[in-house]
Amino acid sequence: MNTARQFRTTEHAVLCFGTMQHAPRKPCLVRTETGLYPALRAAGCLLAPEDGDSVLVAIDGASRAYVLCVLERASDAPARVGIATGFTLDAEAGPLGLSGERVDIAAASLLSMTAATASLVAPDTRIDATRLSLFGETLSTVLGALEAKVGRVVERFRRVHRRVEESETAEIGRLRVTVKGNMHVQARDALLKTEEDLALDGKHIHLG
Numbered sequence: 001m002n003t004a005r006q007f008r009t010t011e012h013a014v015l016c017f018g019t020m021q022h023a024p025r026k027p028c029l030v031r032t033e034t035g036l037y038p039a040l041r042a043a044g045c046l047l048a049p050e051d052g053d054s055v056l057v058a059i060d061g062a063s064r065a066y067v068l069c070v071l072e073r074a075s076d077a078p079a080r081v082g083i084a085t086g087f088t089l090d091a092e093a094g095p096l097g098l099s100g101e102r103v104d105i106a107a108a109s110l111l112s113m114t115a116a117t118a119s120l121v122a123p124d125t126r127i128d129a130t131r132l133s134l135f136g137e138t139l140s141t142v143l144g145a146l147e148a149k150v151g152r153v154v155e156r157f158r159r160v161h162r163r164v165e166e167s168e169t170a171e172i173g174r175l176r177v178t179v180k181g182n183m184h185v186q187a188r189d190a191l192l193k194t195e196e197d198l199a200l201d202g203k204h205i206h207l208g
Helices: 002-008
Strands: 013-021 028-032 035-041 054-060 065-072
Touching (some): 013 035, 035 054
Antiparallel strands (some): 028 035
16 A cells, blocks of 8 residues: 555656566565665566566666566566565456466465365375364265274264264274163174183073
């Protein structure tokens, strides 16, 4: 806002071509046919100018220069788009797409995404997090294979129903099962084998 207000106070301005020098500085330096000027990046110049870029410059009567846009880049490195105070990409009607060979999103403090419906399609997906929380009413997964390596698991459910069509194998160092109510185990054939002691403790024990 301050840059625009200062620019409007000048009645006349000269447009010319320039070459950026010391672009990271504020103000930066731009070289034109008439000399070297300290220049400010105009608020409407979203593409950040870099050293050696050819730019369009507006110079007013007080020798104040404003870089209006980048005409030709001097480097093939990825360009930077945006302004120091941040900006928002807004598509009021229609889709907004980001496309590239590689797309990186980096947030210094918080990354937030909100949508009515979200879809992620990736043959290889990896999530690295110190803490991962999922909240939802329903979770559905369809997987060909699942491999998990977890140091500690704590689960709390109100009701669990699991159906295994073929077989289930568990290798456990120690197992303790506590059932507050009734426990019912039914099988066509059952084998209980211990290498040492087998203890059955109950008020009534029925066999056969």
